[in-house]
Amino acid sequence: MATSMTEAPTAAAHPVDLLSKFDPIIQTRETLLAAGVEDPFNLVMEQVLSPTRAICNGRDTILLGTYNYMGMTFDPDVIAAGKQAMEEFGAGTTGSRVLNGTFRDHRDVETALREFYDMDHAMVFSTGYQANLGIISTLAGKGDYIILDIDSHASIWDGCAMGNAEVVPFKHNDVDALEKRLKRIPEGAGKLVVLEGVYSMMGDVAPLKEMVRVCKENGAMVLVDEAHSMGFIGEHGRGVAEEQGVLDDVDFIIGTFSKSVGTVGGFCVSNHPKFEVMRLVCRPYVFTAALPPAVMASSATSIRKLMHGSNKRQHLWENSRTLHKGLRDLGFELGTETPQSAIIAVIMPDLEKGAMMWEALLKEGLYVNLARPPATPAGMTLLRCSLCAEHTAEQVQTILGMFERAGKAIGII
Numbered sequence: 542m543a544t545s546m547t548e549a550p551t552a553a554a555h556p557v558d559l560l561s562k563f564d565p566i567i568q569t570r571e572t573l574l575a576a577g578v579e580d581p582f583n584l585v586m587e588q589v590l591s592p593t594r595a596i597c598n599g600r601d602t603i604l605l606g607t608y609n610y611m612g613m614t615f616d617p618d619v620i621a622a623g624k625q626a627m628e629e630f631g632a633g634t635t636g637s638r639v640l641n642g643t644f645r646d647h648r649d650v651e652t653a654l655r656e657f658y659d660m661d662h663a664m665v666f667s668t669g670y671q672a673n674l675g676i677i678s679t680l681a682g683k684g685d686y687i688i689l690d691i692d693s694h695a696s697i698w699d700g701c702a703m704g705n706a707e708v709v710p711f712k713h714n715d716v717d718a719l720e721k722r723l724k725r726i727p728e729g730a731g732k733l734v735v736l737e738g739v740y741s742m743m744g745d746v747a748p749l750k751e752m753v754r755v756c757k758e759n760g761a762m763v764l765v766d767e768a769h770s771m772g773f774i775g776e777h778g779r780g781v782a783e784e785q786g787v788l789d790d791v792d793f794i795i796g797t798f799s800k801s802v803g804t805v806g807g808f809c810v811s812n813h814p815k816f817e818v819m820r821l822v823c824r825p826y827v828f829t830a831a832l833p834p835a836v837m838a839s840s841a842t843s844i845r846k847l848m849h850g851s852n853k854r855q856h857l858w859e860n861s862r863t864l865h866k867g868l869r870d871l872g873f874e875l876g877t878e879t880p881q882s883a884i885i886a887v888i889m890p891d892l893e894k895g896a897m898m899w900e901a902l903l904k905e906g907l908y909v910n911l912a913r914p915p916a917t918p919a920g921m922t923l924l925r926c927s928l929c930a931e932h933t934a935e936q937v938q939t940i941l942g943m944f945e946r947a948g949k950a951i952g953i954i
Contacts, residue, residue: 665807690737716755891922
């Protein structure tokens with residue numbers, strides 16, 4: 542029977558608020574801001590003065606929270622290469638690498654990467670996140686197994702999810718746990734072990750030598766993310782795999798340009814003879830616009846200069862040792878017993894104290910990263926310090942004074 546035109550319309554259903562799942566995060570942020578703390582996740586750099594100084598929220602500030610490890614962002618040769626490419630090729634590519642998006646400088650930066658790592662193949666992505674997302678999801682799909690460190694970066698976890706492989710995590714940096722997981726994988730299954738050289742939250746280094754040996758003994762391919770070690774760890778700056786003597790045994794190295802290279806972009810290098818097929822089957826490569834030529838020209842210049850950056854690497858290690866020892870002597874709890882990288886994690890009692898310490902340091906004229914769960918391991922709140930090769934010895938001493946005054950004011954030391 543037809544519905545009468547006089548019947549009352551059915552009340553519209555109220556939609557489920559898809560953002561309600563984030564209410565706890567919203568509440569945590571509002572509680573912090575209500576206490577009068579500056580928003581630690583909304584800092585603005587109004588002017589960048591050098592790799593180590595900027596005007597942040599209106600203050601002249603020492604930068605100790607960027608990933609500009611080798612200080613390449615203001616290198617004159619890097620800037621000049623970008624300017625020239627901008628003038629010659631314009632501001633962007635307006636296309637994917639597999640269509641109209643491969644320009645001269647895309648090929649040149651891949652050549653520079655092959656030279657830097659002494660490997661046969663190199664493939665550049667628009668970000669480091671996309672490099673992990675693309676390579677991992679393409680290599681390991683349904684029916685394959687990915688064995689990864691529980692503290693792996695979000696881009697690694699997302700690559701696993703996108704590929705729909707079986708994911709088997711193991712305890713952080715635990716060689717025995719890795720071996721046990723590998724031995725439980727069904728015979729004949731595809732196995733990819735994903736590791737990181739330096740873990741970005743705590744700044745600790747993986748025992749790659751032992752882990753790669755275990756992987757090879759159990760028939761697994763190995764991918765190592767060297768985002769936080771490229772440029773300054775290893776004799777030639779090739780990362781932890783080089784330093785521990787296993788670079789030739791690793792199947793894939795993932796890296797980024799947004800840290801030691803000082804630009805933006807991601808990459809994968811490999812000696813696998815079939816690697817070039819990845820350009821045709823890797824979705825985050827095929828379906829993303831290519832990076833601007835100016836970024837590629839700057840990146841290629843920076844990578845080639847990093848090949849000869851031994852003096853910078855030495856100074857960066859001096860900075861890391863000095864800051865690590867100074868903070869420990871002041872009474873701060875650190876993420877590692879000894880300095881293992883350019884990252885030094887200062888562990889806070891809780892989020893409230895961490896935010897107060899972050900703000901106190903900012904008012905002193907120092908910017909660090911406030912890191913909180915779920916990004917941090919074991920639910921910790923920490924201040925992450927990222928050193929730069931351009932920090933002077935005097936700046937490091939100034940930083941220690943700032944930490945001492947802020948720590949005493951907040952009651953942490």
